[in-house]
Amino acid sequence: xxxxxxxxxxxxxxxxxxxxxxxxxxxxxxxxxxxxxxxxxxxxxxxxxxxxxxxxxxxxxxxxxxxxxxxxxxxxxxxxxxxxxxxxxxxxxxxxxxxxxxxxxxxxxxxxxxxxxxxxxxxxxxxxxxxxxxxxxxxxxxxxxxxxxxxxxxxxxxxxxxxxxxxxxxxxxxxxxxxxxxxxxxxxxxxxxxxxxxxxxxxxxxxxxxxxxxxxxxxxxxxxxxxxxxxxxxxxxxxxxxxxxxxxxxxxxxxxxxxxxxxxxxxxxxxxxxxxxxxxxxxxxxxxxxxxxxxxxxxxxxxxxxxx
Numbered sequence: 001x002x003x004x005x006x007x008x009x010x011x012x013x014x015x016x017x018x019x020x021x022x023x024x025x026x027x028x029x030x031x032x033x034x035x036x037x038x039x040x041x042x043x044x045x046x047x048x049x050x051x052x053x054x055x056x057x058x059x060x061x062x063x064x065x066x067x068x069x070x071x072x073x074x075x076x077x078x079x080x081x082x083x084x085x086x087x088x089x090x091x092x093x094x095x096x097x098x099x100x101x102x103x104x105x106x107x108x109x110x111x112x113x114x115x116x117x118x119x120x121x122x123x124x125x126x127x128x129x130x131x132x133x134x135x136x137x138x139x140x141x142x143x144x145x146x147x148x149x150x151x152x153x154x155x156x157x158x159x160x161x162x163x164x165x166x167x168x169x170x171x172x173x174x175x176x177x178x179x180x181x182x183x184x185x186x187x188x189x190x191x192x193x194x195x196x197x198x199x200x201x202x203x204x205x206x207x208x209x210x211x212x213x214x215x216x217x218x219x220x221x222x223x224x225x226x227x228x229x230x231x232x233x234x235x236x237x238x239x240x241x242x243x244x245x246x247x248x249x250x251x252x253x254x255x256x257x258x259x260x261x262x263x264x265x266x267x268x269x270x271x272x273x274x275x276x277x278x279x280x281x282x283x284x285x286x287x288x289x290x291x292x293x294x295x296x297x298x299x300x301x302x303x304x305x306x307x308x
Contacts, residue, residue: 001151003064005052006212008152008161011064012046018076018141043168046149048161050212057082060144067148075144086139092119093128111136155179155213162208166201167192183218184209193223 003009014026023035029044031037049055051064059081067073079085094114096106104112106121106129113119119131152158156179163186164172170192177186186205192198206219 003051003067003148003151005065007051008158008212009049009051009064009148010046010150010152010161011049012147012149014145016143017137018143024137048165057142060146063144063146064148067146069148069151072145072147075146077142077144079139079141082140082142083135083137084139086134090133091122092131092133094131096124096127096129099129155216158213159184159209162212163205166204166208167195167198169195179216182216183220184216185220185222187222187224190224190226193225 012027014023014028014031016023023031023037026032026035026037027044027047029038032039032042032044049061049064052061054061057077059077060075063073063075099106099112099114102114104114106112106124108121108124110121111118112121112131114131117133119133120136122130122132124130152161159177159179160172160175163175163177167175170189174189174191175186176189177184195201202221209216209219
């Protein structure tokens with residue numbers, strides 16, 4: 001199906017200056033690293049474009065109407081259809097002291113903000129700085145290598161893409177949402193709660209959905225704050241189990257020394273107790289034996305006297 005106005009498409013592209021071959025923009029991380037444009041934190045992936053909505057240069061936007069899926073095409077844009085001709089009246093010489101007084105430390109090729117306008121530092125010398133307030137690509141012919149990777153059809157695909165456009169730092173798959181007849185309920189993932197500018201992003205999502213899917217008039221954002229789960233106890237027990245064997249191992253030699261001494265003590269007490277018991281028993285028996293003969297002699301003399 002040919003691409004039409006208001007279609008949602010995902011596009012890979014690389015833009016360069018025809019005169020110099022300098023790459024100024026790309027959705028490819030590999031190209032960005034190769035051309036030394038890579039920036040840590042930037043996201044390199046196919047870009048969402050709603051055809052005819054002015055999200056890109058008009059000449060490039062119109063070229064999408066003739067594009068085909070997964071076919072790389074070259075689009076050349078003249079200066080008058082890109083960023084316009086370069087205007088000499090927008091070039092000014094500024095004393096370096098004046099910039100320094102505002103805390104600015106200009107370098108050739110850099111962009112700085114001066115009088116609430118962006119300017120490119122062209123030259124420096126003799127205490128003066130040349131500032132160019134023309135757009136950096138003014139007066140240049142641009143060349144785009146463009147590939148339409150996907151054409152989004154369903155409302156769910158479109159809403160997911162619009163959310164990711166506003167909150168690219170969080171994976172689109174982490175946003176759970178339901179689409180009704182006239183409303184959308186969006187469950188925000190916890191990692192999006194504290195993103196800088198999240199409230200502005202929500203307003204942008206609301207505006208985009210209502211603009212491009214006008215039948216959806218109510219957008220609800222749900223943020224659920226769950227209590228953090230307690231740390232699992234097994235981790236603590238494993239730590240104690242590691243320390244315990246060390247203490248037991250240190251105590252084992254002492255326990256062995258005590259146990260080896262105990263049998264000796266038992267043997268000594270047993271050997272000593274047996275002779276004492278026998279020694280005590282023998283005198284008692286001897287005394288009893290001696291006592292019995294003494295009782296008999298006393299009884300005999302008494303009977304003898306009475307008979308006489």
